[in-house]
Amino acid sequence: DAKTTQPPSMDCAEGRAANLPCNHSTISGNEYVYWYRQIHSQGPQYIIHGLKNNETNEMASLIITEDRKSSTLILPHATLRDTAVYYCIVREYSGGSNYKLTFGKGTLLTVNP
């Protein structure tokens, strides 16, 4: 089962920041938090990941709380093309040198004009 919980849906106005929350209270010390998004009928797209520190790239920022039990993905200036299902995932060790992603239900973000 997924180790994360997310709100099922959120709305955001175009041009505004979208802040997507995620709870992962059972995360282990060496497990990373990953964010992906899936636009309708396409394969998931990697956005960002982090362990302890806040991270930023060209797509988004990831804010992880100090206790690592929750995080927030920030899209600084949402556009209509950012409408998608956003998945927050705790990457789990699965044996040997392998890791796996367990997808939950995600948050459907709708960006409105």
Place this chain on the structure above:
Amino acid sequence: SAVISQKPSRDICQRGTSLTIQCQVDSQVTMMFWYRQQPGQSLTLIATANQGSEATYESGFVIDKFPISRPNLTFSTLTVSNMSPEDSSIYLCSVEGGTSGGARYNEQFFGPGTRLTVL
């Protein structure tokens, strides 16, 4: 990022038949995975395709139903055997970790998916 292609992109099949889905990557990658996404649902990991050895299956998935091959570091196939309408899903290949450019460790890239409908 690695460029991943899947064939076929979609297919409509009859009950009881089998379909083999191909996943091709434009660079050598360490790990390849197969997922299933049933209609209106999230992604579920089927198995990790291991190069040169048997795939590692997740709970609820078995080799007889979903045989997987991975003959080299850029290619894998997933077969959906003895299909039933319940197998109607999108099947996605993903990759992680590479030896040359493309796929990076700690980032998993997904293919476009194969949309399967079983009648």
